[in-house]
Amino acid sequence: MSAPDQTAGEVPEREWPLWEVFVRPARGLSHVHAGSLHAADAQMAIGNARDLYTRRGEGVSIWVVRSADLVASSPDEKDELFDPAGDKVYRHPTFFTASEGVPGL
């Protein structure tokens, strides 16, 4: 990617892009969303995330991803996405009662 609109010595001031930060709290655990921050590039985002979200040993590993690159489901799609699970109670072991009192089940 080039920066054609830049002339020597003059860089237009634009907001640094937004990044989402995910921190692995300890080995054996998944990365969890910690928050977001602004940084000029990925390397700076990792550095800023270290300073912002792990000042008290909250993590052993950091992921950063441009917020613009994250794709999310919409609240409008909530029903079509998640309703089908609602009437399938047999997916939970507690649905089956015939085995109650039988050892090992």
Added chain:
Amino acid sequence: MTQTTPQQPSRDRATSADRARTAPTRTTDGFDEVIAADGRIEPRDAMPEAYRRTLVRQISQHAHSEIIGMQPEGNWITRAPSLARKAILMAKVQDEAGHGLYLYSAAETLGTSRDEMTAALLAGKARYSSIFNYPTPTWADIGAIGWLVDGAAICNQVPLCRCSYGPYARAMVRICKEESFHQRQGFEILLTLSHGTPEQHEMAQRAVDRWYAPSLMMFGPPDAESTNSAQSMAWNIKRFSNDELRQRFVDMLVPQAKALGLSLPDPDLAWNPERGHYDYGELDWDEFAAVLRGEGQCNVQRMAHRRAAHDEGAWVRQAATAHAAKRAARRGESAA
């Protein structure tokens, strides 16, 4: 470097995950139900414009307070009485910067860009807590800020951990955990001074005398005069009234002052067995209004410093942007 529509940063952001939709035509279906069930509103949910505006105002104002709040304490970093106290104070001031950033991020999820918020602060259009317009003439003021100002902030902020807006509540959980370190370090500074030489004890007492009333006013005007409170309580943004929180704070301070061996500068402070609370004297709300109007001792200095820091940092922001563009270009060449 923004890759698309840099002239419309908010709209650009609105398309990405977990960011607000700014289209004003959205209905607010489901909002009332979520609030009635004491549920949480998340960034892409429908919400009334007034709810969004209230939150942007409150969260950005809170963020600005954290950022401006670095100044009175930063004043003592180079003069902290020992290396250990200097390191601790630096960590605390760094936390305040962090709190500001958590909060700006939370406000950004509502579709307002960081640049817009910064511009509003620098232009004097956005407010920050008026407590930070008071000066810190002695080292004991650092103790008083930690004990009283951070103590009042905790009283205010703990209920905000249950605020109806998810990102704000989550930021507050993180902040509250860190604030308790701040309050304890302030208490410890005052305790050490209080049990030091008579001069040190006197210095601690004077700092408490200076910060007591302003810290009580941090909870905002009395309930009868608080214009935004009722709506914020109906929206589960605010959980307790200004006066309820102020009372809680006073009740907490009395035994703590006793432990410090310092007195609180309020002749009307007395236990009221009927109410089960301490009564306290009238606060000088004219002073509060004057400081809000910009007539506090340090309003001009705080804003001048913030603007200078922003201007002097411009080359860093530009250099980082240029460096990122150059590296991206180099990566593009090597990939081709």
